[in-house]
Amino acid sequence: MEMQKQKPPRKKNKIITKRKVLSATMSGTLLMTSVVIPTAYSLLSNQITAQAAALNIDLLQNITSSNNSGTSTTNRWTSNSGSHNVDFTISGGALANISVLPGTRYATLVVPPELRGYVAATGNTSVSTNITIDFNKVALITAIVNAGDTLISDIAPLLSSNPLVTLNLAQVTQQLNLLRGIQDIGGGTFTSTTTLSNENALLSAPLDDGVGHILSLNVKTILQNLETAVNNLNATGTGAIAVNAALTPLKLVLNGAIDDVLLPLTNGTGNILDLLLNVSALGDTTITIPTKITAPTTIQSNIDANFVGSAVQTTLLDVNILSGANGISYVYLAGDVNLTLVAPTGDLTATTSAVGAADATATLPTTLNNSAGADIPVTSKITNASGTAVTNGQLTAGTYTVTYSATGYDDVTQSLVVSDPADTTAPSAPVVNDVTGNSTNGYTVTGTAEPGSTVTVKDETGTPIGTGTAGETGDYSLTLPGSVGPNAPLTVTATDEAGNESDPTSATTPADPVSPVLVAPTGNLTATTSAAGAADASATLPTTLKNSAGADIPVTSKITNNSGIAVTNGQLSKGTYKVIYSASGYKDVTQNLVVSDPADTTAPEAPSVDTITGNTDTGYTVGGKGEPGSTITIKNPATGEVLGTTIVDKDGNYSIKLPTGVKPGTQLSATATDAAGNVSDSTDFIIPALTSGMAIGNSGIIWVVSISQVVNYQQQMVQTLAGLV
Known part of the structure; x- marks a missing residue:
């Protein structure tokens, strides 16, 4: 042996x-x-x-x-x-x-x-x-x-x-x-x-x-x-x-x-x-x-x-x-009669210089043995699958027939197989997406590799411990025995059909699972006060939580403010709190609690229009009062066009400069919109002809004029009346 x-x-x-x-x-x-x-x-x-x-x-x-x-x-x-x-x-x-x-x-x-x-x-x-x-x-x-x-x-x-x-x-x-x-x-x-x-x-x-x-x-x-x-x-x-x-x-x-x-x-x-x-x-x-x-x-x-x-x-x-x-x-074995030309055994082979090239040359024998073992000179001819003669040195990938001839003998044939060069390019290193499992149930390695390639997982000694084939999309999933063990280093390679092996990709089996832990709730808890500024919100708190094994665990809870001070549920004002859940044998977990006031649904009071100054050529400026922080919007109600907006200051005053071209006698409206989007009733007013300091609106008429303005006013009124006729 x-x-x-x-x-x-x-x-x-x-x-x-x-x-x-x-x-x-x-x-x-x-x-x-x-x-x-x-x-x-x-x-x-x-x-x-x-x-x-x-x-x-x-x-x-x-x-x-x-x-x-x-x-x-x-x-x-x-x-x-x-x-x-x-x-x-x-x-x-x-x-x-x-x-x-x-x-x-x-x-x-x-x-x-x-x-x-x-x-x-x-x-x-x-x-x-x-x-x-x-x-x-x-x-x-x-x-x-x-x-x-x-x-x-x-x-x-x-x-x-x-x-x-x-x-x-x-x-x-x-x-x-x-x-x-x-x-x-x-x-x-x-x-x-x-x-x-x-x-x-x-x-x-x-x-x-x-x-x-x-x-x-x-x-x-x-x-x-x-x-x-x-x-x-x-x-x-x-x-x-x-x-x-x-x-x-x-x-x-x-x-x-x-x-x-x-x-x-x-x-x-x-x-x-x-x-x-x-x-x-x-x-x-x-x-x-x-x-x-x-x-x-x-x-x-x-x-x-x-x-x-x-x-x-x-x-x-x-x-x-x-x-x-x-x-x-x-x-x-043959008896010594009727000598024949002995056809070569096996196939002749030749290789092109590149994939798709037509330049392969086959080495053809010049003698063959006869049935008595003597060398006989022969000539040869190469034909393709259609029986057409082709030139040696101009062969593409495919199968041909070589016909050998010698005087006094019947022709014999041999197959010639021409192939393109072998693939020598290794696949890219495979991607390892995940390694899951444990030493009891075994492990699963998933990822992607060159489609059709053979994916091999080896342990730290280089011994293969799992193989599989990447699918049409390159996805693979390999199962490893639990004997590989936790935290074990792995290498993953891909080998194509030509036998080219990729560089290795490193991976590690996961650690075995430990004792269950309390699972913190996802998302925030919420609660709402009875009114803005009130301190009476009450949050609904869970009495059980899941552990990591999926079991329901009874818990107690405590609410703390941003300073870490415990506060009483039912006496909560607007703000963000932390709920701490505790259970025997588990570490505490937390969840955020967001308390908010009720939504504002009351519209502001209608703004006042107290002053209108300027003229058609330079534009008018409208002033008045409204709810501090609200947005004043002036529109032409006839067309719906917004002519100007502004924010009321902290003292309740506003001032809006209108664009040029607004004519005397035009009826406009003013509204106030608070931060919650509530819109007040509108205040309607008319642009006067004399505007050094006159306003016609819900606050009455104020005159601050000059002689020239009176003349201009008369002319404008005549023009306005003529236009009405």
């Missing part, structure tokens, strides 16, 4: 060879443990597969075998065509029943008689498998489960009699359940040394060391998780001291049972691994055996060489027995 020094096959007195169909939920941390770096391989398009018949020593059922030789009944290797690297892949599923037989597990490939001496192993056999184990048959594991069940049952009465105590047994229960009965504990990959034996008739690779290592790793993981869960058991709340005191000896017993298995597994001592192997069976398994096949120098007639692959457990590798299975994978 590559994972450790080669050891002789384990000797066991029993082994599982038939299996039940099993279903068990496993932690994702146990799946596909990698034992060593597996050998990479890929199958060509022309795989040859066949169904295997079950032997009584088979480890698997529904076995299939395939190879990537690329040969077929119409595409055979010719004699003397050299060496060919061929991977044989053997796959199968879990057996339907469980039975016990002696022997060692092997991957095997029987070489057909026609090619014995022409096949060699070119590397280690690689194996990918899932493993099922019957823990009920391992006494030490049963002791762990029994100790765990005892802990849970013994502590239950204490929890029932102490309802205020909290103890989370979920993790202990989950890990114990993974050790009950028959369980699929996950799997892994490993490689094993391939041996050619039995006079070049059999390729085989032992499996027990690799399977044992995977068993050890995955069972250790379960036990370590269980031991951590046990050590983390800690009761909280009123009465927790007694519960934790009772837990201590129970935890010691359970941890002792765990260590009876975990320590030998960790240190590689004792026979616990052999015990686990004896009660384990393979699940879905894929085995790849790399070989090199050299075509014989002469082949009298066509050969359909059938290689038989299997996975078995036995004390003796008998080629005759192994050859009887039907898991056949064929390699086809």
Whole structure:
């Protein structure tokens, strides 16, 4: 085995060879443990597969075998065509029943008689498998489960009699359940040394060391998780001291049972691994055996060489027995007749200089092998999907056909795939909008990233702990396990379809929630006095408030003024106050209380018009009295035109200069509007002809005139009367 020094096959007195169909939920941390770096391989398009018949020593059922030789009944290797690297892949599923037989597990490939001496192993056999184990048959594991069940049952009465105590047994229960009965504990990959034996008739690779290592790793993981869960058991709340005191000896017993298995597994001592192997069976398994096949120098007639692959457990590798299975994978060789030109395998490729460019050049072979392995000079022609010839060096992205021609041979073809350059631009760093949740229920990371990109969340060690795909609008939402923990640093990256990864965005899981707090009411309370200046407002105060958990909490309240002095509800005057709410076990919260006087709905008294001075040319000035602070508005009632406005001073006086052009004899009106928008009755008056100091209005007539003004007045009156006629 590559994972450790080669050891002789384990000797066991029993082994599982038939299996039940099993279903068990496993932690994702146990799946596909990698034992060593597996050998990479890929199958060509022309795989040859066949169904295997079950032997009584088979480890698997529904076995299939395939190879990537690329040969077929119409595409055979010719004699003397050299060496060919061929991977044989053997796959199968879990057996339907469980039975016990002696022997060692092997991957095997029987070489057909026609090619014995022409096949060699070119590397280690690689194996990918899932493993099922019957823990009920391992006494030490049963002791762990029994100790765990005892802990849970013994502590239950204490929890029932102490309802205020909290103890989370979920993790202990989950890990114990993974050790009950028959369980699929996950799997892994490993490689094993391939041996050619039995006079070049059999390729085989032992499996027990690799399977044992995977068993050890995955069972250790379960036990370590269980031991951590046990050590983390800690009761909280009123009465927790007694519960934790009772837990201590129970935890010691359970941890002792765990260590009876975990320590030998960790240190590689004792026979616990052999015990686990004896009660384990393979699940879905894929085995790849790399070989090199050299075509014989002469082949009298066509050969359909059938290689038989299997996975078995036995004390003796008998080629005759192994050859009887039907898991056949064929390699086809041609007899020495009718030489043909051999079409190249795989696709030719070329790349343009930029997206949309028409400048790709393909490298075309100038010779091809014939069916006897000789190099034959060829000419080539490139055609597009319509069959039209195109020029090499002027190719755009797309799929073309290359036709090779040689004298004396039929043409052969090969596909040419031209592509634009790969995308090398990484996405922008993703945006993290929020990280919510807690260590009990897990966490949710939300944000935006390049649409269609794969969003990955990693912990502080760089280990991925959550992945998802950004939607069409770029939104993503990823779920993380609660084991990430509170206040844990995270990094979030986005990877596009071309594999380009963005810069990381940092985030942190939130702290776990603390005890509930009293929630302050939103908005302001309000109250109104009975009249302006009164001190009799009463506010309606709540008697309960919600806490942060949503429960109704009884509260008391106190009202203070701006100086912090307590005041009596029902004796409040206009102003802003603070209401302080108190509840046992909670910090006080506050709310503002705004007290206002009733709205003003009384209109001012109509203003007086006491003086009018000026003339049409220079404009008139109107003076009088009104409610201090009110707005005086003078209008022409006939047209509705506003001719002037002003604010009455603190002594009740006002003065408004009217625009020029207002003629004597024009009837006007004056109103007063207070700050609340209440409008007084109007005071109507007429602009007189003589205006050194005359007013005609609700306050009578005042004369302050000169001789010239009298003359002007007479003239204006004549003109006014003439206009009336």
